[in-house]
Amino acid sequence: MSANVRTLLEALPYIREFHGRTVVIKYGGAAMRDEELREGFATDVVLLKYVGLNPVIVHGGGPDITSYMERLGMEVRFVEGVRVSDPETVEVAKMVLLGKVNSDIVSRLNRHGQPAVGLSGEDGTLFEVRPHPNADQVGFVGEVDRVDVNVLTHIAEDYIPVVASAGTDREGNSYNVNADAAAGKVAAALRAYKAIFLTDVPGWLADPDDPGSLVTRATVSEVATALGEVEGGMRPKLGACIEAIGGGVQSAHIIDGSKPHSLLLELFTDAGIGTMVIPS
Ligand code: ADP
Ligand code: MG
Numbered sequence: 001m002s003a004n005v006r007t008l009l010e011a012l013p014y015i016r017e018f019h020g021r022t023v024v025i026k027y028g029g030a031a032m033r034d035e036e037l038r039e040g041f042a043t044d045v046v047l048l049k050y051v052g053l054n055p056v057i058v059h060g061g062g063p064d065i066t067s068y069m070e071r072l073g074m075e076v077r078f079v080e081g082v083r084v085s086d087p088e089t090v091e092v093a094k095m096v097l098l099g100k101v102n103s104d105i106v107s108r109l110n111r112h113g114q115p116a117v118g119l120s121g122e123d124g125t126l127f128e129v130r131p132h133p134n135a136d137q138v139g140f141v142g143e144v145d146r147v148d149v150n151v152l153t154h155i156a157e158d159y160i161p162v163v164a165s166a167g168t169d170r171e172g173n174s175y176n177v178n179a180d181a182a183a184g185k186v187a188a189a190l191r192a193y194k195a196i197f198l199t200d201v202p203g204w205l206a207d208p209d210d211p212g213s214l215v216t217r218a219t220v221s222e223v224a225t226a227l228g229e230v231e232g233g234m235r236p237k238l239g240a241c242i243e244a245i246g247g248g249v250q251s252a253h254i255i256d257g258s259k260p261h262s263l264l265l266e267l268f269t270d271a272g273i274g275t276m277v278i279p280s
Pocket of ligand 1: 028030180198199200201203204205206207208230231233234235
C-alpha cells in the first residue's frame with residue numbers, strides 16, 4: 001500500500017469520530033508568522049469544514065499590534081506578560097485585530113472555498129468583559145466574564161466564525177482580551193468537542209528551556225497543580241485548557257503551529273502531537 005493511501009485510511013476513523021463536532025481553534029502569533037504558515041492554516045481549516053467538522057477560530061495578534069504601535073511611536077510595555085493598555089493602545093489593538101488580522105484570516109478562508117465571517121466580542125454581545133484583576137497596573141485589559149454563543153451558533157450553521165479577542169464591558173468601555181482565555185471560554189460555552197491552541201513551542205514543556213521535556217498528556221488536576229509555577233504565554237493557555245475541560249470539552253490540545261499543517265496531524269493521525277489535556 002502506498003504511504004498516501006495509508007495516510008488517508010488512517011484518517012478515516014477520525015473523520016468519522018469528528019463529523020458534526022465543534023472544534024475551537026486558537027490561532028496566535030507564531031502560526032501567523034509567515035505567508036506559507038498563514039496559507040497552510042487556512043487550507044487546514046477549510047479542509048476541516050469540508051470533512052464535516054465545525055471549526056470556530058479565536059485569534060490574537062500580539063506581534064502585529066506591537067509593530068503598529070511602534071510605527072505610531074507608541075510605548076509598548078508588558079507587566080507579567082500582559083500588555084499595558086491605555087485607551088489609545090486598546091484603540092490600536094482593536095483596529096489591528098479586526099481591520100488587519102481578522103480580515104486577513106477571513107479572506108484566506110473565503111479564497112480557499114469556505115466562506116467565513118469575522119467578528120469581535122462586541123458583535124451580537126458575544127463577550128461581556130470585566131477588568132483584569134491587575135487593572136490599576138495594566139489598564140484596559142479585560143477578562144471574559146460571560147459568553148453569549150447565540151451569534152456564533154447562528155453563524156456556524158453556514159460560515160466559519162472568526163473571532164477577534166476584544167470586547168466591551170457593560171458601560172461600553174473597550175478592552176484588550178487574552179486570546180487563549182477567550183478561546184477557552186468560547187470552547188466551554190459551545191461545549192466544543194475539542195479546543196486546540198496553536199503556538200510556537202511543541203506544547204507544554206515541564207522545563208521551558210528544554211524542548212525535550214514535552215508533557216504529552218496531562219489531566220486537568222495535574223495542570224491545575226502545576227499552573228502556579230508556569231510563566232509567560234503558556235500560563236493563559238493552560239488556564240484556558242482547564243476552563244474548556246471544566247465546561248465539558250473532551251480534550252484540549254496545545255500544539256506547535258509553526259510546523260506546517262500541525263492541525264491536520266493532530267486531528268487525523270494516530271501519532272497526535274503536542275500536549276493533550278483530558279478530564280481525568
Ligand atoms: P502565542 O502567540 O501562541 O499565544 P505566547 O508567546 O503568548 O504565544 O506563548 C507561548 C510561549 O510561552 C512560548 O514561546 C514560551 O516562550 C512560553 N513559555 C513559558 N513557559 C513555558 C512552558 N513551560 N512550556 C512551553 N512554553 C512556555
Ligand atoms: Mg499568547
